[in-house]
Amino acid sequence: MNIKYAISDTVVMTDRVLKQMLRSPDTVITVLIMPIMMLLAMRFVFGGAMNLGGIGTADYMLPGIILMCVLSGIAYTAFRLNNDVQKGIFERFHSMPIAKSSILGGHVLTSVISNAVSAAALVLAGLLVGFRPQAGLVGLLLAAAVILLFIAAMTWVSVFFGLIAKSTETSSVFSYLLIGLAFTSSSFVPVGTMPAALAAFAKYQPMTPIADCVRALFLGRPRAGSLWIALAWCVGIGAAFWALSIQAYNQRRK
Amino acid sequence: MNAINVSGLRKSFKAQAVLGGVSFNVKRGEIFALLGSNGAGKTTTVKILTTLLRADEGAAQVCGFDVRKQGREVRACISLTGQFAAVDDIQTGRENLIMVGKLRHLPDPETEAEKQLEAFGLTDAADKPLSVYSGGMRRRLDLAMSMVGGPRGLSNPQGRGVQVVFLDEPTIGLDPQSRLSVWNTIRKMSKSGATIFLTTQHLEEADSLADKIAVLHKGTIAAEGTAAELKKLAPPPKLELSFLEETHMARAREILTEYQTEAGALTLLVMTDGSVKQAAAILYKLESAGIAAAFAQKPPTLEEAFLSIIKEGTK
Numbered sequence: 001m002n003i004k005y006a007i008s009d010t011v012v013m014t015d016r017v018l019k020q021m022l023r024s025p026d027t028v029i030t031v032l033i034m035p036i037m038m039l040l041a042m043r044f045v046f047g048g049a050m051n052l053g054g055i056g057t058a059d060y061m062l063p064g065i066i067l068m069c070v071l072s073g074i075a076y077t078a079f080r081l082n083n084d085v086q087k088g089i090f091e092r093f094h095s096m097p098i099a100k101s102s103i104l105g106g107h108v109l110t111s112v113i114s115n116a117v118s119a120a121a122l123v124l125a126g127l128l129v130g131f132r133p134q135a136g137l138v139g140l141l142l143a144a145a146v147i148l149l150f151i152a153a154m155t156w157v158s159v160f161f162g163l164i165a166k167s168t169e170t171s172s173v174f175s176y177l178l179i180g181l182a183f184t185s186s187s188f189v190p191v192g193t194m195p196a197a198l199a200a201f202a203k204y205q206p207m208t209p210i211a212d213c214v215r216a217l218f219l220g221r222p223r224a225g226s227l228w229i230a231l232a233w234c235v236g237i238g239a240a241f242w243a244l245s246i247q248a249y250n251q252r253r254k
Numbered sequence: 255m256n257a258i259n260v261s262g263l264r265k266s267f268k269a270q271a272v273l274g275g276v277s278f279n280v281k282r283g284e285i286f287a288l289l290g291s292n293g294a295g296k297t298t299t300v301k302i303l304t305t306l307l308r309a310d311e312g313a314a315q316v317c318g319f320d321v322r323k324q325g326r327e328v329r330a331c332i333s334l335t336g337q338f339a340a341v342d343d344i345q346t347g348r349e350n351l352i353m354v355g356k357l358r359h360l361p362d363p364e365t366e367a368e369k370q371l372e373a374f375g376l377t378d379a380a381d382k383p384l385s386v387y388s389g390g391m392r393r394r395l396d397l398a399m400s401m402v403g404g405p406r407g408l409s410n411p412q413g414r415g416v417q418v419v420f421l422d423e424p425t426i427g428l429d430p431q432s433r434l435s436v437w438n439t440i441r442k443m444s445k446s447g448a449t450i451f452l453t454t455q456h457l458e459e460a461d462s463l464a465d466k467i468a469v470l471h472k473g474t475i476a477a478e479g480t481a482a483e484l485k486k487l488a489p490p491p492k493l494e495l496s497f498l499e500e501t502h503m504a505r506a507r508e509i510l511t512e513y514q515t516e517a518g519a520l521t522l523l524v525m526t527d528g529s530v531k532q533a534a535a536i537l538y539k540l541e542s543a544g545i546a547a548a549f550a551q552k553p554p555t556l557e558e559a560f561l562s563i564i565k566e567g568t569k
Contacts, residue, residue, distance in 0.1 A: 005359060012356045020344045088340030092399070095304040095334035095420075097326060098357045252306075 006099035013106025014113075020080055021114055027076050031118045035069035036125045042188070043129045053190055055219070058131040063214035064187025065126075066119050067207060070151050071182055073118055074158035075175035077111040081162030082171035104159060104249065111155040112148070119147055134220035143217035146230055150210055153238030154178070160241045163248040187211040206233040255318055257282045257418050257449035258303065263312035265298055272298045274473040275312070280466070282417075285440070285450040287464035289457060289560070294470045296453035297337070300422045303451070304334045317417055333400040334420045339392040340399075341384055347371065347395050348380040351402055358403040358415070366402055374398040374439065390432030393424065397439055405447035419443060421452040425459060437463060457560050471564040488559030490528030492552040493536060496521045502545040509539050523552065 021027050039058070042065065047057030081104075084090045093103050123131070133140065157174065165171035184198060185191075185207035191199050202208055213230035216222070258280035265273040272295045280286040290296050301307035303316055305325040314321045317331035342350050351370050355363025371377045374394045379387060387395065403415040424440065425433045440463055444450050454460050460467045461481040468478040477487055497503040497520050506522055507515060513536070516523040526532045533551075540547050554562075 008359070009357060012353060016342065016345070016353060019349075020342075023344045088336035088338040089342060091301075091304075091306055091336050092334060092340040093357070094306055095329055095332060096354075096357055097330040097359075 006101060009099040009102035010105040010109065013102045014109040015106075017080060017106045017110035018113070021076065021110060031069065031073040031076065031114060032121055034072065035065055035118060035122050038068065039065050039122060039125055040129065050189065055215075056130055056132070058126050058129050059133075059219060060215065061188055062122065062126045062131050063211045063218065064182065064185075066122050066147060066214070067150065067182050067187055067211055068179060069118050069122055070115050070147075070154055071175055071178045073115045074111060074151075074154045075172035077107055077155060078158040078162035078165065078171045078174070079168060080110075081107045081159060082165045082168045085163060086168055104245070107162070108152075108155055108159060111158065112151055115151040115155070116148060119151070131218075133218040135218055136220065139217045139220055142227070143214050146210070146214055146217065146227070146234070149231065149234040149238070153234045153241070156238050156241040156245055160245040160248060163245060181205055182207045182211075185211055206230075206237065209233060255282065256280060256315075257284075257317065258286070258451065259313075259315045260299075260303070261313050263299070263302060263314060264310045265295075265302065265307070266310060272473055273302075273309070276470070276473065276475055277312075278468045278475055278478060280418075280449060280451060282449055283444070283447065284465040285444050285452065285463050287460035287467045288451070288453045288470055289455070289460045289467050290453070290470035291455055291564075295473045296470055297422055299470070300334070300420050300451070300453060304332055304420055305329055306334075331416065332418045332420060333402075333404070333416045335396050335400045335422065335424060337423050337426055339389075339396040341392055341395050343384045346381050346383055347376050347387070347398075350384075350395060350399060354399045354402040360403050363402075370398040370402055373401070373442070388432070389428055390435055393428060393432065393436055394439060397421070397424070397436070397443065401443060401446075401448070404443075416448065418449045418451060421450065423453055423455065425454070425456075433459075457557060469560065469563050477563045484563065485554070485559050487563050488554035489562050490526055491554060493524040493526055493533060494521060494550045494552050495524065495540070495547045496549075497545065497547050502547065505543060506540060506545055506547065509543055510536065 039062070042061045043057050047061075050057065052060040084107075090103070094100075099105075133143075135143065157178070158172075161174045162171050184194075185202050185205060187207060191202045191208060194202055209226045209229040210233060213226040216226060256279045258278075260279070261277045263273050263276040264271070276295070276299060278286075288296050288299060298307065302309045303314055303321060305321050305328050308322065316328045319327040319331070321328050342353070345353065348367050348371060351367035352363045355366045360366050371380045374397065376391065376395060376398065379391060384392065384395070400419050400421070401416065404419070405415070405417055421440065425436050428436060437459070440450060440452070450463075452463065464481070466479070467481060467484055469476045469484070477484055495506060497506065500520070503517070503520060503522060507517070510522075510524060514525040516525075524536060526536070537549065
């Protein structure tokens with residue numbers, strides 16, 4: 001396969017999926033406005049009642065809100081992909097002389113781009129309401145890298161569910177479960193404040209080290225341990241769901 | 255060279271055999287209809303020929319390329335319009351066409367889109383979102399997308415590009431008026447030099463469009479030929495007798511017990527072997543009994559031809 005076509009086909013496909021996203025107002029509201037509203041609510045409504053161990057509300061919660069924002073954003077990735085699978089357009093693309101990688105590639109790139117933009121918007125909004133990162137350039141770049149890796153891993157989770165869901169309505173249900181996972185982690189409150197059983201669960205599920213690591217990186221605190229655990233979770237989940245997705249995708253021709 | 259050669263195609267899904275050895279050829283430039291009822295295996299055949307699905311056994315060439323080993327070459331010379339209008343709702347008609355042109359790597363997708371919009375009568379709606387398109391317009395856009403980079407394409411002077419167009423039930427779910435308009439569109443597509451492979455459940459559609467028809471029934475080709483040839487396989491004509499009174503009709507049924515009959519309101523359909531001798535005998539009996547009756551000969555409909563063909567096929 002000509003590499004030039006592989007790139008140009010992926011550009012066309014990404015342009016198509018980005019258009020789908022930008023032209024549907026509810027998507028823009030969910031992936032951009034909702035997280036900012038949540039940030040404001042956490043900061044000004046709940047924040048005053050919370051004791052977060054000496055860390056400012058915005059400083060503590062922003063990483064968790066970024067995770068939540070990504071988890072709701074990828075629901076749309078699964079939804080759009082499943083819509084393509086259910087409608088004939090997937091088959092039309094497959095009967096055309098295009099680079100196969102561009103068909104999923106357009107959805108994956110759109111998901112990464114749109115979630116990265118949402119995350120960046122959240123950081124900017126956070127700066128307005130008291131988020132004060134203390135990290136140096138390396139720390140900030142590392143935080144951005146972990147967030148991007150998290151987005152990529154979650155995108156492949158959504159690709160898998162988008163491919164296998166029997167209907168468009170059920171294709172994004174998985175994201176609610178992941179959001180539940182984020183709520184029962186250290187994203188919004190320290191694990192130590194939870195009942196013992198829940199705390200044990202929260203400590204060992206992936207969202208806690210990821211949220212802890214991004215927070216530590218932003219705030220310039222030493223949390224090398226959680227960085228490696230977070231990276232391992234992201235790479236592991238991403239690789240597993242990438243493999244599952246490719247298998248589900250190839251199953252189609254059998 | 256044929257546009258499509260198919261021999262001994264077999265395909266099963268789990269234990270369910272869908273195609274049980276399908277063979278046929280499609281000549282270049284003709285409109286070929288694969289006719290069959292729901293579940294006959296039409297879509298499976300289309301998917302195998304368009305490289306979406308692998309056959310378990312058998313061979314198929316499209317444009318001279320093996321669908322199994324030369325998928326890329328096959329995809330470069332075909333287009334597929336599936337059962338559901340495969341158009342992108344969020345984009346305008348023009349954007350849909352330009353997207354396909356770009357994916358076919360045409361040098362000038364914009365000009366090609368303009369040309370197809372004109373050819374398919376969509377110029378006025380070109381820049382409107384698809385949500386305002388009627389079912390017929392969506393279908394026409396769907397077909398136009400199949401013809402982007404097609405045989406008559408400006409952007410395709412060497413005669414490469416789309417040569418064989420696959421249409422899987424192109425008129426499913428359309429009202430009669432849109433159906434006629436799609437038929438005309440398909441004829442135009444054929445005139446521009448494309449080979450058309452279509453599937454349909456309707457004999458009328460196959461009869462009206464196709465140069466050649468293959469009847470697919472339970473995964474095998476039950477009959478193949480022109481519409482006229484297939485009609486010859488139909489049962490012989492029936493004799494339709496109409497009466498003035500119920501008593502006459504009852505009497506007629508008594509007289510004609512040796513024949514198979516079907517009663518209607520003051521009419522009786524008598525199955526015959528199509529011979530003059532038999533018709534004369536029936537009419538003579540009625541005349542002798544003094545029952546005044548009018549008669550008409552009912553030629554078999556295409557539907558009956560179809561049913562009789564698939565009945566043969568199951569024997």
